[in-house]
Amino acid sequence: MRFVALLGSCLLALLLASAPAGAARKPITGKLSKPNYTVIALGAAGEKAVRAGRGRFKLRPPRGIPGVGQGVSLHLRGPKGSYAGPIVVARKKKGKRAVLGVQPGAKLGLVKVRRGYARLSSPLREKWVDASRTARARKGVPIGAGKFGLVRSKPPRKPPPGDLDFDGVADPLDIDDDGDLILDSLDRSSSARVSQQFIEGPEFQNSLELSLSGTVNANAGSTDAEIERTFLGLLAIGRSNASSTEIDCGRDDPATPQVREGLSYCRPGGNGSILRTPGQPLEPFPGCCDPDGDGFGELVDTIAPPFMGGGSTFFVLRYAATTAEIKTGQVVIKRLSDADGKEVATFSKTLQYVFATVPALVSYVDGTGNSGTVSYPVAADGPGMKANAFPVAPRPPGDPAAGHVLVTLTLWQPQRRPIEGEPGYSEPPSAWTDIGRLTYSATVETPGDPQSGMFSYKGCPQDAYSATGQPFTLPPPPAGPGLTHTVGDRPAHPDNTVTYTLDLTKCLAGTSWSAGETVGVQLLASGLRVFQDRAPGSAIQNAVYFELQ
Numbered sequence: 001m002r003f004v005a006l007l008g009s010c011l012l013a014l015l016l017a018s019a020p021a022g023a024a025r026k027p028i029t030g031k032l033s034k035p036n037y038t039v040i041a042l043g044a045a046g047e048k049a050v051r052a053g054r055g056r057f058k059l060r061p062p063r064g065i066p067g068v069g070q071g072v073s074l075h076l077r078g079p080k081g082s083y084a085g086p087i088v089v090a091r092k093k094k095g096k097r098a099v100l101g102v103q104p105g106a107k108l109g110l111v112k113v114r115r116g117y118a119r120l121s122s123p124l125r126e127k128w129v130d131a132s133r134t135a136r137a138r139k140g141v142p143i144g145a146g147k148f149g150l151v152r153s154k155p156p157r158k159p160p161p162g163d164l165d166f167d168g169v170a171d172p173l174d175i176d177d178d179g180d181l182i183l184d185s186l187d188r189s190s191s192a193r194v195s196q197q198f199i200e201g202p203e204f205q206n207s208l209e210l211s212l213s214g215t216v217n218a219n220a221g222s223t224d225a226e227i228e229r230t231f232l233g234l235l236a237i238g239r240s241n242a243s244s245t246e247i248d249c250g251r252d253d254p255a256t257p258q259v260r261e262g263l264s265y266c267r268p269g270g271n272g273s274i275l276r277t278p279g280q281p282l283e284p285f286p287g288c289c290d291p292d293g294d295g296f297g298e299l300v301d302t303i304a305p306p307f308m309g310g311g312s313t314f315f316v317l318r319y320a321a322t323t324a325e326i327k328t329g330q331v332v333i334k335r336l337s338d339a340d341g342k343e344v345a346t347f348s349k350t351l352q353y354v355f356a357t358v359p360a361l362v363s364y365v366d367g368t369g370n371s372g373t374v375s376y377p378v379a380a381d382g383p384g385m386k387a388n389a390f391p392v393a394p395r396p397p398g399d400p401a402a403g404h405v406l407v408t409l410t411l412w413q414p415q416r417r418p419i420e421g422e423p424g425y426s427e428p429p430s431a432w433t434d435i436g437r438l439t440y441s442a443t444v445e446t447p448g449d450p451q452s453g454m455f456s457y458k459g460c461p462q463d464a465y466s467a468t469g470q471p472f473t474l475p476p477p478p479a480g481p482g483l484t485h486t487v488g489d490r491p492a493h494p495d496n497t498v499t500y501t502l503d504l505t506k507c508l509a510g511t512s513w514s515a516g517e518t519v520g521v522q523l524l525a526s527g528l529r530v531f532q533d534r535a536p537g538s539a540i541q542n543a544v545y546f547e548l549q
Contacts, residue, residue: 025063028074030108031056036079036253036261037113038333039087040348041102042170044068044161049077049333049346053253061104068161071101071130073170075348076118081250081263082329083148083350085117086168089124091140098137098168101130101160116146117168133160135168142168147421148329148350149174152181175328175352175419182488185352185527185537186437204332205527205537207234208355208414209305212385212544213378217360218432219412219494220376227356228322235265235326236314236537239299240336240347246296247286247315248333248346263330265319268295273318275303285317296335323356323417324428353416353435355539359525362410362497368393370549389518389545392504404505405513407546410497413438413485414525414539423491432492438525438539439475440500441465441482444507445520445543457522460507467500482526504546518547 028041032055039057040049046062064070076084089108090099102108106128110121119140135142136153143151144167153165155178162170165179175183185205216222237247250262252269265272266285273282274289283289286297299315319326328351336345361384365371370391372383381387395401415432418424424431442464443457462474462481472483483500490496504519513519520543527537 025060026105027058027060028072028102028104028106028108029056029058030111032076032111032113032118034113037084038077038248038250040075040077040173040333040346041072042075042162042172042348043070043072047172047346047348049248049335049348053255061102069101069130069132071103071133071161073100073133073162074102075170075173076113077250077331077333077348079250079259079261081261081267081331082327083169083173083331084113085145086135086142086170087111088117088119088137088140088142088168089129090120091137092134095140096137098135098140098142099129099131099133100135100142100168101133103128103130117141133163134166135160135163136166137168144169144174148419150176150181150183150419150421151179153179155179172348173331173350175350182437183352186435187528188437188484204235204237204349204351206326206351206354207236207305207538207540208232208358209234209538209540209542210358211542212361212374213380213382215358215360215376215378215541217357217376217412218415218492219434219496220360220374222357222376232318232320233326233355234305235317235319236304237299237317237332237334238314240334243339244337244341245299246294246335246337247299248296248335249286251295263332264325265321266297266317266332271320274300274316275318276301278303282318292341299334323354326354327351327417328353328419353419355414355435355537356417356432357415358539358541359414359440359498359523360412360541361523361544362412364390364407364409366392366405366407367395367399384544386518386520386545389547391549392546393549394505401503404503405546405548406501406503406505408499408501409523410499411440411523411525412494412497415492418491422489433489434492434496435525435539436488436490437485438527439482439484440472440498441480441524441526442502442507443522443524444504445522446508446511458507460502461509464503464506465500466503470499472498472500482524513548515548518545520545 032052035055038051041059041061043062044065048062050057050059061072074087078084086100088098111118112121149169151167153167155165164177171177216227249266252261264270272285274285289297289300302316304316330351334347337343361374363373372390392405394403394405413434417429418433443459446458465483467483471486475482475484485498523541525539
């Protein structure tokens with residue numbers, strides 16, 4: 001907590017110090033061939049984003065760093081809020097390289113917006129080209145264009161500024177910034193970068209929690225309609241220690257009121273909401289929190305579910321959206337202002353994946369003769385529900401785990417929609433992808449306030465998990481307890497299961513569990529945990545009940 005606040009303060013101070021009075025940079029100007037895009041300039045020391053409502057834009061780029069350069073690369077966010085690709089200013093090596101660098105003061109002229117990228121209609125004067133910012137390309141088009149950077153691209157020995165894998169999609173907007181075809185939010189080698197981006201940018205991940213009777217999972221036979229109907233979730237957005245921080249999700253153009261723009265879950269008139277006070281109604285966002293009336297809601301204090309570890313380091317937005325409305329590739333821009341209301345920095349980030357379903361228990365066995373298989377959908381009084389809990393018993397004397405209740409759980413993985421270039425992708429996506437490389441963990445129900453009769457949940461310790469012979473490893477630091485699956489993303493199929501053993505006795509250490517009593521277990525599948533025990537991106541099956549025999 002202190003680390004986050006300190007880093008945020010240092011970052012903001014650096015940004016303020018980097019733009020002394022009278023040091024305004026010459027603006028970059030141009031006209032896009034299509035209206036209502038946002039132009040994002042990414043430099044060595046920061047970012048600047050401006051809306052090009054009628055196509056024309058005038059953008060003062062962020063300052064550079066001596067020895068790195070003053071140039072920037074330019075990128076587009078489309079009217080609907082998705083990343084629309086880089087602006088290519090030239091090509092080299094017979095189209096095998098695309099030049100993306102632009103110097104301050106450049107006059108780009110007409111910029112033709114294409115699918116996944118944009119290019120100039122006329123050559124740019126040499127003095128305005130930053131040739132150090134290039135990318136691998138095919139026929140002059142960066143290889144990461146149109147795929148949000150999810151392409152195989154080995155980082156070169158000396159990568160261009162801000163583009164580690166040389167694919168043309170700048171790192172803050174790239175969902176796979178090292179080109180290994182692993183989403184950064186799931187890439188163990190990217191954990192340090194993800195952690196830093198969560199503080200600096202709006203690194204945001206969604207969470208989805210469903211009860212056992214409300215569980216949807218493509219491998220369990222849930223239809224698309226059933227999955228979309230239950231698609232209610234949470235979005236965690238990194239906070240900054242600035243006087244004011246707004247999120248720019250796009251907004252409608254007053255000139256064309258019949259056209260809805262931006263991201264439906266956080267734009268004006270959308271379906272996003274927040275919870276600021278326990279027990280109080282949800283408030284519509286951004287309408288609740290837009291004192292200057294610009295359509296961008298402020299990141300205020302919000303209440304987060306316990307599995308998120310509290311809401312102190314991130315803003316939690318609740319949404320009700322289909323997979324067509326919240327999906328990979330969407331860009332949120334965070335705008336930071338000082339005490340006088342002057343914008344001092346912007347940070348952009350691309351949504352990497354969205355949990356559309358939760359992990360689903362297939363079966364369990366306790367090693368003493370008790371076992372069970374789940375048939376979906378589960379009725380409110382079906383097997384595994386509180387009134388009809390699964391029976392379990394402690395291991396007998398002589399067993400290495402004598403006296404302990406161990407359950408071996410087999411689960412189906414959570415799913416997301418395929419990303420362009422992956423198996424099953426079409427327009428729109430028509431298949432599901434089992435999400436790999438997630439960390440599987442569990443929490444158990446424990447008595448809470450005895451007067452209210454409410455329960456709370458506590459996490460199981462690391463020594464409660466075992467998975468001998470299974471493709472699991474320990475979670476990467478600073479992740480909390482659990483087991484990380486080492487198998488990558490793959491097309492959804494009922495044969496794709498994960499299996500591990502959970503020691504419920506160790507999970508319940510310090511509490512009593514007598515014969516005839518039930519305990520509820522939350523089954524979690526999470527992405528990289530960027531702050532100690534906090535897991536802003538989780539899919540949760542809640543709750544499966546076990547009864548001690």
